[in-house]
Amino acid sequence: MHKEFLMGNEAIAIGALAAGVNYVAGYPGTPSTEVLETVAKRNPGSVYVEWSVNEKAAMEAAAGAAYAGARALVTMKQVGLNVAADPLMSLEYIGIKGGMVIMVADDPGPISSQTEQDTRTFAMFSKVPLFDPSTVEEAFSMMKEAFAFSEEWGTPVFFRSTTRVDHGYESIEIPDEPEYEKHEPEGFVKDASRFVIFPKLSVKNHALIEKRNAQLSKTLSEYPRNFILPAKGRWQAKGKAAQDGCGSGNRRAIATHGINYTYVLDAFDEASRPEILRVAVPFPFPEDLAAAFLQDKDEVLCVEELDPVIERALIHVCGKYGLQVRIRGKLTGDIAPSGENSTDSVAAALAAFFEDASLKPSACGLSDAPPLPVRPPVLCAGCPHRASFYAVKQAMKGQKTLFAGDIGCYTLGNAQPLEMCDTCLCMGAGINIAQGIWRVEPDTKCFAFVGDSTFFASGITGVVNAFYNQAQLTLIVLDNSTTAMTGHQPHPGTGRTVMGQVVEKVSIEAVLLAIGLPFVETVDPLDLEHAIDTVRRAQEVDGVKAIIFRSPCITIEKSRRKAAVDPEQCTGCRKCIRSLGCPALVLDGKKAGIRASMCTGCMLCAQVCPAGAIREG
Amino acid sequence: MQEEKNKQQVNIVLCGVGGQGTILASRLIADAAMQKGIHVRSAETIGMAQRGGSVFTNLRLGEDVPTPRIGLGKADLMIAFEPAEAVRMLPYLKEEAQAVVSMEPIMPVSAMVGASSYPVDEILAYLKEHVKHLTLVDSARAAADLGSAKCLNVVLLGAAVRSKALGLTEEDIGKALEARLPEKLLGLNRKALMYTASE
Ligand code: SF4
Ligand code: SF4
Numbered sequence: 001m002h003k004e005f006l007m008g009n010e011a012i013a014i015g016a017l018a019a020g021v022n023y024v025a026g027y028p029g030t031p032s033t034e035v036l037e038t039v040a041k042r043n044p045g046s047v048y049v050e051w052s053v054n055e056k057a058a059m060e061a062a063a064g065a066a067y068a069g070a071r072a073l074v075t076m077k078q079v080g081l082n083v084a085a086d087p088l089m090s091l092e093y094i095g096i097k098g099g100m101v102i103m104v105a106d107d108p109g110p111i112s113s114q115t116e117q118d119t120r121t122f123a124m125f126s127k128v129p130l131f132d133p134s135t136v137e138e139a140f141s142m143m144k145e146a147f148a149f150s151e152e153w154g155t156p157v158f159f160r161s162t163t164r165v166d167h168g169y170e171s172i173e174i175p176d177e178p179e180y181e182k183h184e185p186e187g188f189v190k191d192a193s194r195f196v197i198f199p200k201l202s203v204k205n206h207a208l209i210e211k212r213n214a215q216l217s218k219t220l221s222e223y224p225r226n227f228i229l230p231a232k233g234r235w236q237a238k239g240k241a242a243q244d245g246c247g248s249g250n251r252r253a254i255a256t257h258g259i260n261y262t263y264v265l266d267a268f269d270e271a272s273r274p275e276i277l278r279v280a281v282p283f284p285f286p287e288d289l290a291a292a293f294l295q296d297k298d299e300v301l302c303v304e305e306l307d308p309v310i311e312r313a314l315i316h317v318c319g320k321y322g323l324q325v326r327i328r329g330k331l332t333g334d335i336a337p338s339g340e341n342s343t344d345s346v347a348a349a350l351a352a353f354f355e356d357a358s359l360k361p362s363a364c365g366l367s368d369a370p371p372l373p374v375r376p377p378v379l380c381a382g383c384p385h386r387a388s389f390y391a392v393k394q395a396m397k398g399q400k401t402l403f404a405g406d407i408g409c410y411t412l413g414n415a416q417p418l419e420m421c422d423t424c425l426c427m428g429a430g431i432n433i434a435q436g437i438w439r440v441e442p443d444t445k446c447f448a449f450v451g452d453s454t455f456f457a458s459g460i461t462g463v464v465n466a467f468y469n470q471a472q473l474t475l476i477v478l479d480n481s482t483t484a485m486t487g488h489q490p491h492p493g494t495g496r497t498v499m500g501q502v503v504e505k506v507s508i509e510a511v512l513l514a515i516g517l518p519f520v521e522t523v524d525p526l527d528l529e530h531a532i533d534t535v536r537r538a539q540e541v542d543g544v545k546a547i548i549f550r551s552p553c554i555t556i557e558k559s560r561r562k563a564a565v566d567p568e569q570c571t572g573c574r575k576c577i578r579s580l581g582c583p584a585l586v587l588d589g590k591k592a593g594i595r596a597s598m599c600t601g602c603m604l605c606a607q608v609c610p611a612g613a614i615r616e617g
Numbered sequence: 618m619q620e621e622k623n624k625q626q627v628n629i630v631l632c633g634v635g636g637q638g639t640i641l642a643s644r645l646i647a648d649a650a651m652q653k654g655i656h657v658r659s660a661e662t663i664g665m666a667q668r669g670g671s672v673f674t675n676l677r678l679g680e681d682v683p684t685p686r687i688g689l690g691k692a693d694l695m696i697a698f699e700p701a702e703a704v705r706m707l708p709y710l711k712e713e714a715q716a717v718v719s720m721e722p723i724m725p726v727s728a729m730v731g732a733s734s735y736p737v738d739e740i741l742a743y744l745k746e747h748v749k750h751l752t753l754v755d756s757a758r759a760a761a762d763l764g765s766a767k768c769l770n771v772v773l774l775g776a777a778v779r780s781k782a783l784g785l786t787e788e789d790i791g792k793a794l795e796a797r798l799p800e801k802l803l804g805l806n807r808k809a810l811m812y813t814a815s816e
Contacts, residue, residue, distance in 0.1 A: 005647045005657060030664040112664035137656075168685040169659040171651050262684030270681055343688035362690030367707060370739040372701050374732075375634065375725045377670035412668065417730045485665070581726045582667055597766045 001173050008136045008165045011172060012103060013038035015143025016073045017047065018175050020183035022098070023065035023390060024049045025058035027457065030112040030488035031166040032105035036075045037489075038410030040498045044177050051489050051498050054427070054457040055080035058101070059087045066096035066156070067195060069186035071147055072446040075103045078117050079426065083458070085126075090197055091156055092128050093205045098185055099151035102145070103159045105166050108305040108340040112163075113478050114407075114426060116338060118306035119160040123283040127209050129216060130158035130283045134261040136170035142225065142280070144181075153212065162305065163340075164259040173223075207226050213284040221288035223282035233272025234423070251296060252354060255301040255310050257282060263346040264303055267359055274354070277310075285313040294318060294325045300327030305341050328353065345563075370518030379412045381584035382559065382600025384551035385478050387525035389413045389420040390604065391549075392447060392476060394528075395535035401445045404430035404436050406459075408451035409484045409553075417581045421449070435462075435471040445539065446473040453483035454489040455508060467515050467544045474538050475517075475546040478509055480553040488556055512546045519545035526551055528607040555602045561601025564617025576605040576614065626679035626746045627784050628687045632706045634696025634723045635667040641797075642696060642770035643674040648793035650814070651787050671702055678784065694782035696773050699723050700740050707747060715782035717773050718725035718746045719756040752776050752813070759812050768809035775810040787811070 006014070013035045016024070024047060026036040040049045048065075052058035055076040062072035076084060081104050088102070095346040104122075107113040123130035123234040131146045139161055193201070220226055230236075231253075253275040256264050261278050268274070277293045277300075279286065294300065294317060302311035311329035313333045318325050328334045335341070335349055344361040351359035379386050389410075392403070405411055405421030406428065414421035423433050426534045434446040450459045455477055464472060483489040490496040495505035523534045531549065538545040570591040577585045577592060584598035586603060590615070594605075606614035629646065633639045640661065647657045661674035675687040692710050696702030697718040710716065720741065728735040744751060754776055760766035771794070777783050778790055787810060794806050 003651070005644075005651055038698065111662075111666075164660055164686065167661060167663045169657070169661075170685070171647070248659045259684070263686070265683035266686075343684060343686050347688060361688050366704070369704050369707075369743055370736050371734055372705055372740075373725045373728045373735040374669045375669070375701075376727065377635065377665045377668040379724045380636075380668060408669070412665075416732050495772065541625065577729050581730055583726050585729070586724055587729060 003171055003173055003177070005169055005171045006174070007034055008139050008161060008168050009034035010038045011136045011140035011170075011174070012143055012159070012161065012166075014042065014174050015140040016101065016147070017042060017044065018180050019099070019144040019147040019588050020071055020181035020498060021047060021073050021147070021186055022070035022183060023047070023062060023072040024075070025052045025061045025072075026075030027052055027055045027058055027080055028489045029080050029105070030486055031163040031349040032075050032077045033486045033489070034079075034102065035100055035103055036498070037350065037487075039073070043499075044180060047450060049498055051491065053492060054083035058089060059084035059091070062100060063087060063091050063096065063156075066098040066100040067187075068188040069098045071099045071151070071183050073103060075102050076105075077113065078104055078106045078119055079105070079114055081119060081122060082337065083427065088128070088156070089126055092126050092209065093202050094195060094197055094259060095154045095205070096150070096156055097154070098183075099147040100156040100408050101146045101150060101159050102156055103161075106160055106162045106306060108162055108392075111340070114429070116306055117157060118309065120282050121307045123158050123160075124309075127213060128158050129153070129158055130281060132160055132209070132258050132280055132282060133165055134258055134278070134280070135384040136165065136168050138171045138225070139165055139186060140172060145225075148219050153216070155212070160260055168259075180340065217284040217287050220281045220284060221286040223281060223286070225278075226286045226289055227278055228289070229276040229278060231273065231275040235272055235274040252299045252301070253277065253281065253293070253297050253302060254292070254316060254350070255300050257310060260303045260305055260341055260346060263341060263343045264350070266343050267347040279310050282309050282313065289316055290314060290317045290598055291321050294323050297325050299326045299328060299353075301349065301539060302327065303335060303341070303346055303349065304329060376415060377412060378415060378581065378583055379409065380554060381582050381598040382602040383409070384480055384525050384549065384554070384602070385410045385413060386418065386580060386582060387528065387531065387551070387604045388476065388478055388549040389418045390608075391525055391528060391531035392535050393418065393420055394533045396445060399445055400443060401447065402434060402441075404434040404437070404446065404448045406448070406450045406454050407429040408454055410449055410451055410478050413449070415581065417578055423518055427454055428462050431459060431462030431473070431475060434473045435466045435469065438472055442472070447476055448473060449476045449478060451484075452479040452481065452508065453489070454492050456492045456506065460511060463512065463517070463544065463546075464515055467517060471544055472542065473544055474535070475544060477546060477548040479508060479548050479550040481550075482556055483551050484553045484555065488553065503559055508548055516581050517546050518543050520548070521546075522548040524551050525549040526602055526604060554602070559600040559602075562596050562599045562617055563594055563601050563603055563614050565594055566615060567591050569611050569612050569613035571613070573610065574607050575610060579608055580605060625784070626677060626691045626802060627694065628684055629676040629694045629783070630679070630687060630692045630706050630709050631674040631676065631696045631698075632702045633672060635662075635670050635672045636703065637698040638767075638770040639672055639674055640697055642774050643676050645771075645774060645790060645793045645797065646676055646783065646785065648796060649789040652792060653785070653789065656680050656682070658682055658685040668754060671705065672757065673706060676720070683688065694777060694780065696771065696777050698769065701735065701739070704740055706762060710748070712749065715750045715752070715777070715780035716744075717752045717754060717780060718744060718774040719769060719773060720753050721756045750780065752780060754813060759809070763805065763809055765805060768806050771806045771809040772812045776813040
């Protein structure tokens with residue numbers, strides 16, 4: 001054992017390694033990405049790791065490995081689970097042989113996502129048991145338990161965490177490599193009555209799943225991480241004595257989960273706190289434990305993030321056992337129905353619930369502060385996407401256009417001054433959204449922008465659909481040879497794998513030509529004139545046209561070049577600043593200036609400057 | 618006394634603009650604290666905001682800290698890499714907190730294209746007026762004197778150590794630097810650590 005300062009996601013990965021995981025697959029997505037990366041980095045050599053092409057592929061590959069008796073881990077963010085939902089729903093009916101843990105990172109807020117969906121709700125829907133840790137340390141320990149549980153009950157299990165656990169850090173004890181468990185997969189044993197899903201099998205297995213989950217609800221009432229933390233100090237004596245100094249005569253307690261449990265603890269001092277039900281496995285819900293907890297209560301506040309899962313479960317338990325307890329939380333307006341909780345929002349809710357002003361967070365405001373600049377994220381200085389967007393914008397100036405965006409760094413093309421992203425829905429959606437809009441509005445020149453990784457993840461089917469259904473649109477593939485937004489993971493087009501192998505690249509051009517597109521050209525977007533010309537020429541062709549703008553992400557392909565403004569020649573027109581929005585371009589008095597520490601010398605601004613004032617410097 | 622000190626909690630807020638090196642600074646503090654056997658928890662911004670957005674780290678040193686996040690009015694120390702970001706985080710400071718703030722503003726693109734404003738002088742004046750224990754660091758001058766803008770994080774860290782609010786010494790951070798940085802960067806960073814001491 002040794003101590004390390006670890007990110008939650010690193011702890012989750014090490015937990016899986018310590019549990020003897022054999023097979024790990026996933027698709028990058030904030031806040032889940034570091035789990036798979038850590039497995040790859042700390043691989044003792046015996047673990048197979050892959051970045052799959054998307055979450056569905058990852059889920060299926062891991063299921064196959066688990067059929068063959070391997071311990072398998074799949075990682076993804078919450079919206080990735082939507083992509084993997086199809087295999088998952090059926091997989092629960094089939095079950096697995098080796099342990100299989102589906103690690104899903106939820107993103108309350110949302111901070112880096114499209115939705116605030118709650119994987120706990122997905123667990124109920126798919127009937128898959130779910131583990132929900134509160135701290136980095138717990139995330140590590142719980143992973144091992146999740147694998148053991150999965151193997152014991154022959155079902156995949158969810159391991160869901162949220163951003164503040166995934167990206168929290170803590171100094172924790174972890175085992176050294178020789179202490180990791182070893183697991184030898186038995187291999188796949190043919191059995192069509194078990195592994196081939198037919199209605200007959202589904203009928204039988206559905207009944208078994210419901211029976212098992214009812215049993216699990218009982219078993220999980222005994223699981224030590226589902227627990228009741230007794231009241232302490234002035235909150236201790238239940239009933240009337242507890243009320244000295246805390247409002248009316250009700251017997252009140254808290255039910256909570258995940259990171260929210262730590263916010264609740266933080267609101268009270270060590271020596272004195274109310275009773276707390278902490279739910280680490282909300283599905284199947286530990287009913288017996290909850291019933292025991294509710295027995296002597298009048299009111300319970302459910303402190304939850306995302307969906308009111310525990311709240312609904314407690315209401316159910318009250319109804320089922322005829323308990324007279326008022327369950328409060330999101331459904332009663334005591335906790336915000338959406339958004340991320342914080343120590344402060346939780347403290348405020350606790351103060352109101354217990355009618356105890358001493359619990360309130362401090363109320364320092366900024367009302368008298370000068371206006372603070374808004375600072376939305378932007379494309380990096382020198383990002384080739386900026387050039388691509390600018391080229392399309394210039395080429396199509398004055399025409400009726402639609403720019404469908406997609407998921408990746410290039411979503412940031414929506415910001416001023418580029419404003420080149422009219423829609424963004426989910427991975428790969430842009431192509432068919434452009435198709436739909438064009439059908440309704442045939443006089444609009446429709447464009448779909450898609451990144452290289454997104455193209456492989458779920459763009460290809462969209463192109464086939466648009467081509468087959470005879471749409472008129474221009475596909476722009478922004479190929480920067482990496483998955484930039486999530487921290488530069490390799491993908492099928494990069495010719496590298498996460499295990500470090502050099503493999504055959506999948507060619508985007510060859511894929512598009514094989515589909516049959518009439519126009520497929522590749523250009524360097526930083527060659528502005530050529531880029532603009534290519535966009536214009538594509539408009540002369542009928543059907544689905546494709547332009548691949550290829551230039552590497554500047555955060556991986558570091559550049560030493562710099563641009564500089566000649567103040568003698570700069571007329572102060574600010575065209576570079578106003579049209580590009582490169583963060584390295586600043587106003588220096590009345591003239592443009594370039595922040596040398598940021599500039600990558602992409603020379604896009606030099607091609608935009610009407611006075612020729614920008615040169616390599 | 619020493620034991621009692623170890624039991625004390627230190628809550629630190631680091632803030633700045635994505636890409637400025639707040640993460641390395643928090644890592645160095647965590648390393649230094651851990652070497653002394655102090656328990657560390659932290660929370661930080663990872664994701665889209667790292668592309669030039671507002672970023673922060675909460676760092677909590679000490680036993681019995683249940684959560685990595687710091688509530689309003691609970692921070693003992695702020696290390697701000699940018700003045701407007703410092704103002705944004707002020708509500709998290711205790712009245713007696715120490716604040717180490719880089720004076721150099723980073724203009725967001727939104728201000729450059731006229732979509733928002735950045736009244737730099739007003740913001741600096743506001744900080745001076747509202748922060749009791751304020752150390753302003755002239756980072757432009759530090760970068761010129763040190764010949765590199767890359768070690769702003771360590772310059773600020775040095776000032777934070779000398780504010781005494783961190784509960785760690787220059788040697789503690791020095792050791793953390795040795796463990797984390799390659800040999801060839803050590804000299805520069807040691808100088809950066811001591812930069813504000815010589816003022
Ligand atoms: S060359 Fe111009 S556009 Fe490119 S990074 Fe430098 S300042 Fe920005
Ligand atoms: S990380 Fe790469 S792709 Fe993303 S904004 Fe920066 S340069 Fe562009």
